[in-house]
Amino acid sequence: MFQILLILLIYLPLVLLMGKYLNKISMNEKTIGERFFSPIEKLIFKVCGIQQDDMSGKKYFLSMLAVNFMMVAIGYIILRTQKYLFFNPNQIDNMETTLSFNTIISFMTNTNLQHYSGESGLSYLSQMIVITFLMFTSAATGYAVCMAFCRKFIAKSDVNGNFFVDFTKIITRVLLPFSFVISLSLIWQGVPQTLQKNTTITTLEGKQQDLAFGPIASLESIKHLGTNGGGFNGANSSTPFENPTVLTKIIEMLSMMLLPGACVVAFGLMIAYRKNKKSWIGKQGAVIFTAMAAIFIVGLVTVYFAEKAGNPLITQLGMDQQAGSMEGKESRFGIAQSALFTTVTTAFTTGTVNNMHDTLTPLGGLVPMFNMMLNVVFGGKGVGLMNMMMYMLLAIFIACLMIGRTPQFLGKRIEAKEMKLIALCILVHPALILGFSALAVATVGGVDGITNPGAHGLSQVLYEFASSAANNGSGFEGLADNSTFWNVTTGLAMFFGRYTSIALQLAIATLIAKKAVNVETETMLKTDTPMFATFLVAIILIVGALTFLPALALGPISEFLQISMK
Amino acid sequence: MNWIKSLKKALLITLTFMVICGLIYPLVLTGIGQIAFPKQANGSLIKEDGKVIGSSLIGQQFDEEGHFTSRPSAVGYNMYDKRDTDFAGVSSGSNNYAPSNPALIDRLKESLKEFEHQNPSIAKSDIPAELMTASGSGLDPHISVKAAKVQIPRIVNESGLSTQEVKGIIENATEHKVLNVFGEEKVNVLEANRLIDRK
Numbered sequence: 001m002f003q004i005l006l007i008l009l010i011y012l013p014l015v016l017l018m019g020k021y022l023n024k025i026s027m028n029e030k031t032i033g034e035r036f037f038s039p040i041e042k043l044i045f046k047v048c049g050i051q052q053d054d055m056s057g058k059k060y061f062l063s064m065l066a067v068n069f070m071m072v073a074i075g076y077i078i079l080r081t082q083k084y085l086f087f088n089p090n091q092i093d094n095m096e097t098t099l100s101f102n103t104i105i106s107f108m109t110n111t112n113l114q115h116y117s118g119e120s121g122l123s124y125l126s127q128m129i130v131i132t133f134l135m136f137t138s139a140a141t142g143y144a145v146c147m148a149f150c151r152k153f154i155a156k157s158d159v160n161g162n163f164f165v166d167f168t169k170i171i172t173r174v175l176l177p178f179s180f181v182i183s184l185s186l187i188w189q190g191v192p193q194t195l196q197k198n199t200t201i202t203t204l205e206g207k208q209q210d211l212a213f214g215p216i217a218s219l220e221s222i223k224h225l226g227t228n229g230g231g232f233n234g235a236n237s238s239t240p241f242e243n244p245t246v247l248t249k250i251i252e253m254l255s256m257m258l259l260p261g262a263c264v265v266a267f268g269l270m271i272a273y274r275k276n277k278k279s280w281i282g283k284q285g286a287v288i289f290t291a292m293a294a295i296f297i298v299g300l301v302t303v304y305f306a307e308k309a310g311n312p313l314i315t316q317l318g319m320d321q322q323a324g325s326m327e328g329k330e331s332r333f334g335i336a337q338s339a340l341f342t343t344v345t346t347a348f349t350t351g352t353v354n355n356m357h358d359t360l361t362p363l364g365g366l367v368p369m370f371n372m373m374l375n376v377v378f379g380g381k382g383v384g385l386m387n388m389m390m391y392m393l394l395a396i397f398i399a400c401l402m403i404g405r406t407p408q409f410l411g412k413r414i415e416a417k418e419m420k421l422i423a424l425c426i427l428v429h430p431a432l433i434l435g436f437s438a439l440a441v442a443t444v445g446g447v448d449g450i451t452n453p454g455a456h457g458l459s460q461v462l463y464e465f466a467s468s469a470a471n472n473g474s475g476f477e478g479l480a481d482n483s484t485f486w487n488v489t490t491g492l493a494m495f496f497g498r499y500t501s502i503a504l505q506l507a508i509a510t511l512i513a514k515k516a517v518n519v520e521t522e523t524m525l526k527t528d529t530p531m532f533a534t535f536l537v538a539i540i541l542i543v544g545a546l547t548f549l550p551a552l553a554l555g556p557i558s559e560f561l562q563i564s565m566k
Numbered sequence: 567m568n569w570i571k572s573l574k575k576a577l578l579i580t581l582t583f584m585v586i587c588g589l590i591y592p593l594v595l596t597g598i599g600q601i602a603f604p605k606q607a608n609g610s611l612i613k614e615d616g617k618v619i620g621s622s623l624i625g626q627q628f629d630e631e632g633h634f635t636s637r638p639s640a641v642g643y644n645m646y647d648k649r650d651t652d653f654a655g656v657s658s659g660s661n662n663y664a665p666s667n668p669a670l671i672d673r674l675k676e677s678l679k680e681f682e683h684q685n686p687s688i689a690k691s692d693i694p695a696e697l698m699t700a701s702g703s704g705l706d707p708h709i710s711v712k713a714a715k716v717q718i719p720r721i722v723n724e725s726g727l728s729t730q731e732v733k734g735i736i737e738n739a740t741e742h743k744v745l746n747v748f749g750e751e752k753v754n755v756l757e758a759n760r761l762i763d764r765k
Contacts, residue, residue: 002747003749006747006748007748044582047578047582048582049578050575050579062572063572066575066576067580069576070577070579070580074581074584117658119656119657119658120655120656120657128588128589128592129584129589130588132588132591132592133583133587136583137587164575164579167579171587176586176587176591180595183595183599184599184602187595187599187602187603187607188602190606190610190622190623191606192606192608193592193596193599193600194596194599194607194608194609198656199609201619202617203619203620204614204619204620204628204633204756204759204763205629205630205633207626207645207646207647208645208646208648209626209643209644209645210644210646210653210656211609211624211644213609215592217595217599218591218592218595218596233658233703235658235660235702235703235704238658239703239705240703240705240706240707241623244623245749246743246748246749246750247744247748250748313665313666313670313671314674314695317674318690318691319674319691319693319694319698320694320695322694323696323710323712325665326695326696326701327699327700329701330701330702330703330706331701331706331708331710331750331752332708332750333749333750334749334750337749337750353702354702356659356660356662356702358660358662358663358664359663359664360665361665451662452663452664452666453666454664456664456665476662477660478661478662478664559664559666563666
């Protein structure tokens with residue numbers, strides 16, 4: 001536990017600094033390295049014909065859609081023709097139609113659900129020009145939208161910011177330079193970065209062994225920094241070449257925690273500056289951050305103790321299980337670092353795994369599933385903050401109804417129109433997960449994918465759709481998901497999970513941006529107090545628990561009871 | 567036409583960033599990586615008498631009783647016999663057996679039986695479960711220190727080395743926690759077996 005605590009302590013100063021940096025970029029202020037970045041960005045703007053004019057919420061959304069659409073189209077063509085293109089030393093074949101559809105949606109929506117295995121499914125060119133490229137652009141899309149969303153809450157008009165500018169700056173000032181440095185540190189620790197083809201060696205006992213190489217380090221850094229999560233290899237960050245040491249594991253984990261946390265800090269700073277207060281995170285930001293952190297810590301502790309306790313069925317075999325439930329885990333990470341990674345990857349919605357989630361103990365597997373069902377505990381690529389704001393507005397609304405005040409946030413009234421959209425936004429997510437899960441267990445195509453018997457089979461289905469709708473991308477990987485049914489249904493869940501939420505959230509922010517600001521008085525509900533943070537967590541848990549409890553009871557909780565009773 | 571114009575802009579942006587993020591960035595990094603860290607960038611291969619015998623990061627399966635055994639692997643450590651044509655190609659992963667899956671218990675019983683047969687002097691309650699369970703990647707190069715020590719009597723028996731020598735080998739092949747805090751104590755199996763072969 002001590003090592004977990006230390007890592008979280010290292011994280012705090014990093015996230016505050018990053019939040020400050022992100023805030024400057026969002027507000028179009030000068031940052032460190034201005035003289036270096038500015039000319040590069042100007043060149044990109046010139047080549048692409050970008051005017052830096054302010055956009056309305058609608059225009060911003062449509063610009064994002066157009067760019068995403070184009071990336072999907074070109075990426076799809078490359079996946080379908082990779083056999084004929086260059087950088088394919090391992091002679092990988094073209095990708096099949098529904099699998100290509102699933103893959104391209106998966107990476108554009110920053111989900112990174114993988115129904116293929118990297119070693120045998122992608123050429124080096126596809127790994128770089130499709131996968132690595134989409135990891136940058138899907139993350140930049142998410143953060144750009146989040147920046148626009150935050151600005152609208154504090155703005156006096158809807159027309160502000162330009163999608164193309166936000167998108168470019170996130171890549172040039174954040175993602176590229178950070179990825180570069182992180183990649184180098186990963187190579188130093190042993191992550192391969194080469195275009196050389198896979199080799200066969202003769203082992204110590206005279207057998208043949210195939211080793212899979214590739215440009216892994218350059219993908220690995222952005223995979224975590226952009227909270228993407230799609231591995232170069234089938235077994236993702238549990239494979240030694242993607243994650244060779246405990247140091248790379250810490251680097252990868254801090255990378256994925258950095259930006260989602262920083263978004264909250266940046267938003268907190270925007271609100272604090274509006275009141276002309278200087279601070280590190282601002283009172284409002286601290287409330288949001290604490291609420292997220294509280295749910296995170298509870299989840300982390302649960303996974304740790306569930307895994308540490310081990311599998312009762314293994315104990316019954318009479319072996320020594322003091323090391324905890326090590327099935328599906330790596331010796332170099334052990335229980336502590338695996339529990340931490342599991343909680344982080346699902347709370348921060350990355351989807352990279354350093355142990356196999358399908359093999360987690362029932363309660364240890366419940367936490368990552370629940371994190372994705374809530375989808376507000378930091379969350380990936382800025383989207384987590386936006387989801388959290390939905391719950392926050394809902395909490396304000398409910399609290400004000402209880403004490404008989406007019407619901408408002410930052411002096412702006414929350415009225416019927418916004419509340420309808422907020423309710424819709426909160427309902428889309430469970431509707432996708434539970435609706436598609438119901439479809440899967442009711443159809444032959446869906447049931448065929450289930451590989452574990454009993455209650456765990458349902459968990460596999462729930463996990464897959466929770467992961468798709470939350471744009472997470474991790475899986476209970478036993479699921480035989482490369483079939484037409486699973487490729488198409490999860491593709492749709494990812495698509496609607498991403499774009500419906502973004503459309504609704506930008507619409508809500510647009511409505512709020514246009515509202516007149518009321519002078520704040522003493523009688524207003526205070527939203528920056530510990531009291532409100534507690535209330536917010538309660539609302540999230542009540543809404544989340546009520547929606548998903550029946551499904552969880554049939555899946556992981558049943559399995560837990562089954563194996564502890566035996 | 568407004569939408570044609572915006573699609574053209576989208577196309578330009580796509581191509582520009584495809585070149586920057588998809589080609590320039592990974593290729594420059596490959597260049598720098600190859601110059602600054604040539605060993606690591608090419609897979610940390612280890613040589614014995616001039617011949618590559620493996621990667622220090624990728625585990626191997628060991629069947630000879632005078633060698634330390636690794637954890638079971640769902641992908642057989644991507645190893646195969648020269649004459650064998652069944653090898654499905656390089657991959658990674660685990661069996662993905664749920665904790666409640668009877669197949670997991672059957673596999674464990676099988677491994678346990680084999681281990682007890684090879685190590686008759688070890689009591690069942692002393693066999694660490696981590697040695698019988700499969701890793702997530704199927705390529706885990708390590709076993710826990712406990713899992714190495716439990717194999718000492720067999721290796722002493724089969725290799726003709728003394729207990730002291732085998733203990734020394736475990737010591738030498740042990741990778742420690744970073745700063746004494748982060749990670750776990752573990753033994754690199756390939757390294758340990760290489761040391762056995764050298765003696």
